[in-house]
Amino acid sequence: MVFWVWFLLFINGMLASLYPTTKVCKLLLISLFVFFLPSTLSAQYLFLEKIEACGNASFCMDCGDKKATCDQFTLDYICGQINRRYSFKDVNTSITFQVLVESSGFSCVLSHSDVTNSSLTSELIRYLNGNIWKAAKENGKPISASVNVMFRIANGVMSARMLRMDLSQLAPPGDPVIYNKTITYTNPSLKNYDFKVWTRYNSPLPDNIGQSAAVDKSDILWYATAKGLTRFDGEGFTPVNEFNSPFTAETPVQDITVDKDNFKWAYAYNRVYKYQDGAGWQIYDFKKFLASGVNHILNSRNGKLLFTTKDGLVVVKKDKVVLLNKKTIPQLPSSNISYAFDDSQQRLWIGTSKGTIMMDGHSIITKFNTANTPLKNMSISGATEDENGNIYFSMVDCNKVEGDNDREGIAVLKANGQWLHYNDKNSGMPANHVNTMLYDKFEHVLWIGTDQSGLVRFNLKDEWENYHNNNSAMPGFTVYQLMQDSKGDIYATTANGLTRIKKK
Template sequence: MRCDGNKHLSGNIFFLFNYIFAIIGAKLLIVNLMLRNALLLSFMLIFSWITNFCFSQGIGYSFKNITSDQGLVHNHINCTLRDQYNYMWFGTESGLSRFDGLQFTNFRYSSNKGSGLSSNPISGLFEGPEGQIWIRTHSKMNVYDQKRGTITQNIDSILRIWNLPSGDPEIIRSFGNNEFAVLYKDSSLVLFDTQLKKARFFPSIKGRKIVDVLNFSKESFWVVYDNGLVQLIHNRSWKRIKEFALPVDIQRVNYRLFIDGEGDLWVHSKDIPIGAFWIKDGSNEIIPIKERLSNVFVGNIVQDEHGLIWLATDHGGINVFDKKTGSIDIIGHEEYNLRSLPYNSITSLYKDPKGIIWVGTYKGGISYYHPNLLLFPVYQNYAGNSKTLPFDDVNRFIQDDHDNLWIGTNGGGLLHYDVENKIYKQYKHDPSDPNSIPSDVVVSLYLDNKNILWVGTYHGGLSRFDGKTFKTYDKGTGPARLPGDSVWEIFEDSRGRFWIGTLSAGLYLFDQEHERFFPFRSREGKPISSTYVSVLFEDSKKNIWVGNCYRY
């Protein structure tokens, strides 16, 4: 067994493990999406208890980010879709990307109508009949055939297959039971059955344009017109079950609809500053969600696994609305947080069937979040920012009775972190001050039963900290001096005995009242087998276990 005494490396190894663990979690989530769904769900279930603990402590939302550096065709994301084969599709301002969990396949404009798009800007992605991907480009709707791997730019031939009228579809929505709704650019709305290949034309209001349609139940669906008129329509009779007008004076608005898990309807538009309108299921009341938003231009809405409503805003980040309390939390870019959103301008928001939320930002690529994905946020130093971790190389942690953290570093001294106020205080060695910490390399920390902090250092001895000054027991001879000045372990057992383990001087018992050190000897009068003590532990039978390194 190799023993070099470099315990100060343990903190680095611990963080490396956490980093690798988080990456493994992410890889389990995204690698080979078609074949690993069962494994992913198992991973989520196994670690859900860890996640619940972490997020109950107020850690927040941690995102992973994918950009053009990883192969994404462009960093400005407009829309996202996860298809039935578990491919992720990202529509951007300059092409289309398909992600299989390992690599990207990118599609751009090409005059070759079998392999390229009719134009690069993508504004909408939909999954149509037989798993085909309908791609709303700036010029017209394209269709990607999953089986053949080809793109059709002129889709009249596809529309004829389903007995649909020719034209330029703007939106296609699944209504379930082999039924789809197609909303054309001229506002024509057609419902068709893929099995019967039968189309039915919805009689819309003359002079008004339908801008969105969304299935509500087996018997009904919602439509919204560009003048703010919203209708709930019976699927077979076309009877208007409910109708109301939004309190908006502006005409010809491109509204969007969203239905949450409770059946409540949400109406919003990224083009005008209205926030969002919330209409509870079974109610005619229109509730405006506007005044408390960080930005009133809302482009997308999703609902997370906890029932919270996420509203994507322009330059205001994501506003998370709690329907029960009415409270709003803001998820935004944090300059010194690598796991925050890259920008506050949210251009797309999508929750896939696995519960993962995908966030597109203005030129920031795609960010994704799931509560079971990233278990460990990163705290690190950023030069010039006093609110960040003052020193990156960390050896030890301990939490006091006020839930604040004491952090021992490998060269940055002792750190105190006020959890509530998010403030760090640093204690460093001052050669001119005998009451300062004796070394900036802190390798052990312990709070005794009197809530006094004990600090073990590398080549600085043992210190007792009362909150103001450090009293140090350093290397020397005599009962009041510690023979070893590198204190690797501090431990108080159930009998009140204070144990000190050192790097090279063995194990000692410390009499706090008389401030005397006694080398440990067994009943036979023998010392432990090694002078290097790395860990101390008391079991349920009050036996003391000593971890050391035996040199052969």
């Protein structure tokens, strides 16, 4: 196994040197990884709770021309037996099992996701081990393979289904791209953090790639993906599905946020949904304003919700809806809105496809395309503010320059009006393209999620640290979104799973 891992990394390095600006190396690495998957993943346990009682040490994961399976009728029978014996009132959870199905059809549970190891889980293990299974076949010959079965409890009823694996998601993420060649990242603070990673293969997470996430006032994390929405309370996941919402288990939820009243707002199926604890879900019909679709739902500090669209910025407060576009604000460079942010001075910053403006509390507008600041001909793509009133903006060049663009990076507006610009040539940033930022109010540092270079910790003075899959427990190098709960724990949605960073 070590040989194949070394071999794949060697090939990936060769390809990266030959094709540094293409996706060829990544595609070939994934192909090689999947090709050698049956041997490299022998005896791998997917879930945290391992059962080391199975005799077969060699198997592949959800593989074969015909994959190992258990009839749905049998799974329904198990659920029927369990539903007669247990009362699941007010229970919403799921347990996933990794089952080894040998070539003979003998079955044995290898691992599962129930960290409590409840009596219910023990009973389900006995049922799964005693089932009649159909072994996987490769070229007509039976082979040993592991498969996953998920049991879900919602609205007082247990149900079950086979949970097929997307093997491409198990491919190594490769190496991060670090454009900054002048900095040696010693990462002195790394030892102070515990990293915990959840994927759809070691937890009930619906998908590894998190499209959006938000933490509510009860410290519940709402995790939205293209394959479903789930809630995480710090210990376990509760699926948001047809039993407790307007969504199915696999509804692609494109964005989610939490407002100052702890209402949850989600965008799916070209509709806006609002969730209130104890009252359930409500559909909001903004079709005439949101015909072009929603890019982001953003929560402002004054209680307004901001919906960015290609036709303008939709502002909602107490069911009153206002559309801001070039017709209502001629100074806007474009009606195609990418981001919006209101700061502690009640100034509204709007990023468009053709530049950025700021409107103060007296409706006086500053156009940055004509100002000598880092925002000239740039669109803000994210923003965060510290307790001293300093504002940090991530930027995208409106001219769509390919590659590592030194005009991007982070623009800082100091409380005294001074502008700063950090990029990978004049600071410790490893790369210029930033996906997300978070000001850590507990440690008073800036966290930066990049597209290719991992997670950055900046102490706002002179120390830059860079965490990724090659030097830390981060599962990869692409970070989409960062959020923090009331205890100071930081959650990062990535291309390779959900990560929690907890101070030791």
